[in-house]
Amino acid sequence: MGMLLDILSTAAMLYIVTAGLMMIFGVMKIVNFAHGAIITLGSYASFVTTRLGLDPWIGLPLALGVGVVTGMLVEWLIVRPLYKRPLDAILATWGLGIVIGQVITIGFGREVQFVDSPVRGALSVLGTEYSAYRLLLIPIAVALCLLMTGLLNGTRFGVKTRAVIMNEDLAKGLGIHSERIRFLTFSLGAGLGALAGALITPLSSVDPNMGLPWLISAFMLVMVSGHSMASLLLTCVVFGAAQVAVSTFVSPILGGVTIAVLAALTLRIRPKGFAHD
Numbered sequence: 001m002g003m004l005l006d007i008l009s010t011a012a013m014l015y016i017v018t019a020g021l022m023m024i025f026g027v028m029k030i031v032n033f034a035h036g037a038i039i040t041l042g043s044y045a046s047f048v049t050t051r052l053g054l055d056p057w058i059g060l061p062l063a064l065g066v067g068v069v070t071g072m073l074v075e076w077l078i079v080r081p082l083y084k085r086p087l088d089a090i091l092a093t094w095g096l097g098i099v100i101g102q103v104i105t106i107g108f109g110r111e112v113q114f115v116d117s118p119v120r121g122a123l124s125v126l127g128t129e130y131s132a133y134r135l136l137l138i139p140i141a142v143a144l145c146l147l148m149t150g151l152l153n154g155t156r157f158g159v160k161t162r163a164v165i166m167n168e169d170l171a172k173g174l175g176i177h178s179e180r181i182r183f184l185t186f187s188l189g190a191g192l193g194a195l196a197g198a199l200i201t202p203l204s205s206v207d208p209n210m211g212l213p214w215l216i217s218a219f220m221l222v223m224v225s226g227h228s229m230a231s232l233l234l235t236c237v238v239f240g241a242a243q244v245a246v247s248t249f250v251s252p253i254l255g256g257v258t259i260a261v262l263a264a265l266t267l268r269i270r271p272k273g274f275a276h277d
Contacts, residue, residue: 001128003244009134011240012141014259015233016199018218019144020067020192026227027161027185030086034074034093035193036215037100041066042197043206044104046115056118059198067194071187079186080179097215104208117202133202140199141233144192148229161185165227213256220263224273231274239263 021035032038045066046059078096082089119136122129152158163171164178172178197211204210225235239259247255267273 001126002130003248005125005128005130005135006244006248007237007241008138009131010244011233011237012137013200013203014217014221014236014240015141016137016144017193017196017214018221018232018236019148019229020189020196021215021218022189022222022225022227022229022232023148023192024186024189025222027165028079028083028182030079030089030093031219031222032093032186032189032193033090033215033219034097034100035190035218036211037097037104038067038070038190038193039197039200039211039214040104040206040208041070041100042194043115043201043210044108044197045194046198046201047108047113047206050115056116056202059115059201060195063194063198064191067197068187068191070194071190072183074190075183075186080182083182097211101208108208110208113206115201115206131203137199141236145229145233152229157181157184217259220259224263224266226272226274235274 017039020038021032024030024032024035042063045063046056049059049062050056074093074096078092079089082092117133119133121132123132123135124130125135152161160171160176160181163174163176164181168178196214200214221232221235221239224239225232239262242262243255243258246258
């Protein structure tokens with residue numbers, strides 16, 4: 001039971017971290033390499049909440065707000081002029097991630113910090129004592145998946161978004177403001193990234209480079225899973241299970257590279273990942 005809970009909670013963390021990157025890539029076909037730095041921003045928003053002595057739950061909406069505002073500025077000032085040059089956009093977001101990391105270092109230093117968990121203690125699941133906060137991340141990930149799937153499939157925003165994904169020129173001809181869709185999508189994706197940072201922070205330390213390992217895993221998962229939020233959740237479960245198994249039975253060091261290796265093998269066999277042909 002302990003291993004099953006490890007798999008589910010690991011998959012939940014992977015999904016929470018990757019959902020924002022998937023949101024941006026699905027619509028804009030741009031991999032936001034500043035995603036790791038935005039995750040770090042969310043973590044420091046949670047850290048500031050703790051440092052001020054406020055309720056740790058306040059760190060979640062604060063991180064979401066910081067991420068959305070950051071996304072708005074990045075899309076407007078950096079990404080928007082580069083829509084027709086996706087490679088340049090990728091390089092620009094990579095450079096932005098480095099800049100954000102340096103700004104965080106100037107503001108908070110390089111020291112490793114820690115954040116209070118909003119839920120402490122352990123719960124008994126079929127006789128197995130397990131971290132209550134890690135358990136909480138499982139329904140949060142499922143709820144996020146349902147929410148994002150509903151947004152993209154059951155709202156006018158979702159219909160317009162899918163129109164832009166399928167044929168942007170035709171969407172413009174139908175009167176859909178594709179630039180506005182891109183702006184909202186990027187802002188929401190950045191907000192989800194920062195929220196993810198705040199959610200995973202109680203389970204790890206906080207430092208200016210903490211988002212980089214998560215960025216690598218998220219990038220691999222997005223490349224493999226296609227454009228569906230449900231497919232992403234399933235991919236996180238499968239790859240998360242492999243990571244936990246390798247870390248438990250072989251080596252934690254090898255477990256850390258399991259997702260990258262599996263993603264490379266998957267893309268070698270299926271270059272489009274799990275996307276529909």
